[in-house]
Amino acid sequence: MWKDEGILTEREAVELCSFVFIAGHDTTTILIANAFRMLSEHPGLLARIRGNEEDAGRFVEELARYRGTVQRASRITTEEVTVSGVTLPKGAVVRLLNAAANRDPGKFADPDTFDIDRTTDGHFGFGAGVHSCAGAPLARMETIATTLQLARKLTSITLDPDRPIDYVRGNNLTNSGPARMYVRVEARHG
Numbered sequence: 001m002w003k004d005e006g007i008l009t010e011r012e013a014v015e016l017c018s019f020v021f022i023a024g025h026d027t028t029t030i031l032i033a034n035a036f037r038m039l040s041e042h043p044g045l046l047a048r049i050r051g052n053e054e055d056a057g058r059f060v061e062e063l064a065r066y067r068g069t070v071q072r073a074s075r076i077t078t079e080e081v082t083v084s085g086v087t088l089p090k091g092a093v094v095r096l097l098n099a100a101a102n103r104d105p106g107k108f109a110d111p112d113t114f115d116i117d118r119t120t121d122g123h124f125g126f127g128a129g130v131h132s133c134a135g136a137p138l139a140r141m142e143t144i145a146t147t148l149q150l151a152r153k154l155t156s157i158t159l160d161p162d163r164p165i166d167y168v169r170g171n172n173l174t175n176s177g178p179a180r181m182y183v184r185v186e187a188r189h190g
């Protein structure tokens with residue numbers, strides 16, 4: 001726990017450093033793997049992004065909404081609270097399903113369609129509130145840079161039909177997505 005005076009113990013500092021290392025690792029690799037997947041499912045996007053590089057940002061926001069890494073987050077209530085008519089006692093563990101919220105039809109029209117032209121404001125791909133992702137600017141930068149390189153260098157990305165995606169298992173959906181994915185790429189010439 002945090003000390004009242006706001007100074008970390010050595011153990012807290014070590015745990016915080018380990019957490020930041022982990023928080024920025026498979027979150028990013030999974031989102032980038034999902035970028036390959038969405039570019040394969042929407043073959044026109046490589047050329048579109050090559051022609052208008054600002055679209056890489058739109059692509060990454062929709063990617064974080066539609067096929068984000070963090071499927072679930074947890075909280076413990078600090079006081080009794082009523083949400084949508086359900087009263088939760090103080091100290092209750094609450095599982096927040098970010099991935100489901102990102103497909104909420106009340107918030108996003110036609111939520112199961114991947115559409116980089118939609119408004120993605122308020123998606124939960126990087127969480128929300130005081131505990132939203134501390135590394136979101138870096139994560140966005142990395143994923144946009146990768147997307148731009150793919151658009152500049154490739155004409156097509158296809159998933160290997162003989163080797164299905166092998167999904168991450170066993171972490172209760174916190175970070176979920178491809179653990180192993182086989183792709184075929186065609187390079188641009190000239």
Ligand code: HEM
Nearest residue numbers: 023024027028031069070073125126127131133134135139
């Ligand atoms: C694509 C990559 C990433 C995704 C999808 C992602 C997503 C998220 C999400 C959804 C949360 C909120 C979790 C919650 O509500 O409990 C979060 C928290 C956090 N992320 Fe990321 N993240 C990514 C990359 C990174 C990177 C690169 C770093 C650090 C360099 C980082 C550091 C953190 C930290 C420290 C928190 C906890 C913030 C807090 O509890 O106050 N993340 N991330």
